[in-house]
Every structure is written in structure tokens, then in C-alpha cells.
Amino acid sequence: MSVRKPALMLMLVDLVQFLVGIFLLAGFLAGWVQYSAQFAELALCLVLLCSILSAAGLFSLRIYERNSYRESMENLEQLNLRLRAQRHDYLNHMQVVYGLLELGEYEEAASYLRPVFKDIMKVNLALRTAEPAVNALLQAKMESSEQQGIDFYLEVTTQLSELVMEPWEYCKILSNLIDNAATAVLQTEGEKKITVRLEEEDDEYLAMVQNNGPEITPAQQKLIFRQGYTTKKEEGHGMGLAIVSAVLNDAGGRIWFKSSKEETTFWFVVPRRKRQDL
DSSP: OOSHHHHHHHHHHHHHHHHHHHHHHHHHHHTOSOOOHHHHHHHHHHHHHHHHHHHHHHHHHHHHHHHHHHHHHHHHHHHHHHHHHHHHHHHHHHHHHHHHHHTTOHHHHHHHHHHHHHHHHHBOTTOOOSOHHHHHHHHHHHHHHHHTTOEEEEEEOOOOTTBSSOHHHHHHHHHHHHHHHHHHHTTSSSOOEEEEEEEEOSSEEEEEEEEOSOOOOHHHHHHTTSTTOOOOSSTTOSOHHHHHHHHHHHHTOEEEEEEOSSOEEEEEEEEBOOGGGO
């Protein structure tokens, strides 16, 4: 849920209430609205209805604020637990490596460090966005990828605090691209790798989703953003990239990609909301 929708609803209710008041006042002064008990009851009902809607809007804003705060605290607690567990594990790893070096087992030490270094480079859990929905999505996709034997690398250097679109719309875009990347790498033999990078520039947010799956052929590239087109055999697909393109166009963003035999990379940008509009 976005805080902007309840806020707009409250503004609309207040505007309606104000216009009704102006209408009644003008009618009484002009004499073309006659006072009666029935009319007074109707006006009172309208005022009460507007008041109830305003109260409901304020209540929903309060619930959203409380849920957002609780979700943020839960994310911080999980992050703290993960960082503590990682610290403990890495200290143990360093002790093992130090022991191997003391014994002169340099090749063994290097071999031991490779998977440890790879795990460190996968994701920096201390880097998070200001959007809990995006954080939850990235966490879920990372865990899902690892369960499928896919190496998931994540780099986040932005808070996404000035998105011009709803967080769930941004998640829809990111989720579609990550799911497509996972489908692609599962078709390959050997190493399966997905890299997601979120960063920001002066007036826009840039996201990259890269995979080492099969190349998108030139013929497919011409059709890939058409509604209903899919390279997947399962039913229920074919709307992903069309939806992504439509949502980005509505938000003033854009999407493009590059594909080769080695890797396929999708980029998309979303404008940042101007600070005076926040």
C-alpha cells in the first residue's frame, strides 16, 4: 500500500466537502435552495459521510505507518542476525586459512578461500533500499535462486526514496526481469549466474539484471516486447516484458537490453521525483 493513495483520497473528500458547503451557502444566499427538514437531514448525512471517509483515510494512514515501521524493524533485526552470523563464520574461516598458511599449505589455503570469497561477493547485506517491498523481493529472489543452484550477485547503492511510481510497480518490473533471467540460466550447463545492480544518477534510478543464459537471437529481439510473445513453453507466460515496457512508459522510464553468447543484460531507468514534489 502507498501512502499517496490515502492522502489523495483525503484531499478528494475534503474538496467534496468544501464544494458542498460552498454550494449550500450560495444556494441559501441566492434563495434558490429552500430550507427544509429533509434538506437539512440530507446535508447532515453528507457531512457525516465525508467525516467518516476522512477518519477512515487517517486510520489507514496510521495503520500503514505502523506496519511500515514494524516491517523496517523486522528487516533490521534480520539483517543484524545475518551480519552477526557472517562475522562468526568469517572469523572461523580466517582461523582455518591462518592455520593452513602456518603449515605452508598455500595452495590449500587459496582453494579454501575461493568459495568463501565468492559468498562474500554475492551480496552486501548492509546495503538496503528505503522500500521494504523491494528489500523483501530481493531477499526472496536471492533465496529462490540459491535453492535452484543459481549464483545470485546483488549490488545496491541507492535508497530508491524518490520513486515516481508505486513500489509494487517497481517490484513488478524487477521481478519479471529476474524471473526471466532465472528461466534463461536454468537452460544452460555449468555455472548459472544472475547479477542485479541498483544505482542512482542525478535525475533517475538505473537497474541492471544480467544473466549468463542463452543468447536472445536477433529474430527474438524484434518481438521480445510484444504482448503475448514468449520463448517459454509453459502456459501463462508472454505478458512479462510487455507489462514491464508499458509500466515504464507510463512512468516516463525506458528499458533496453544487449545479448550475446556470453551474457544477456537488461537495463531500465525510472525518473526520480523532484524534491519539491515530495
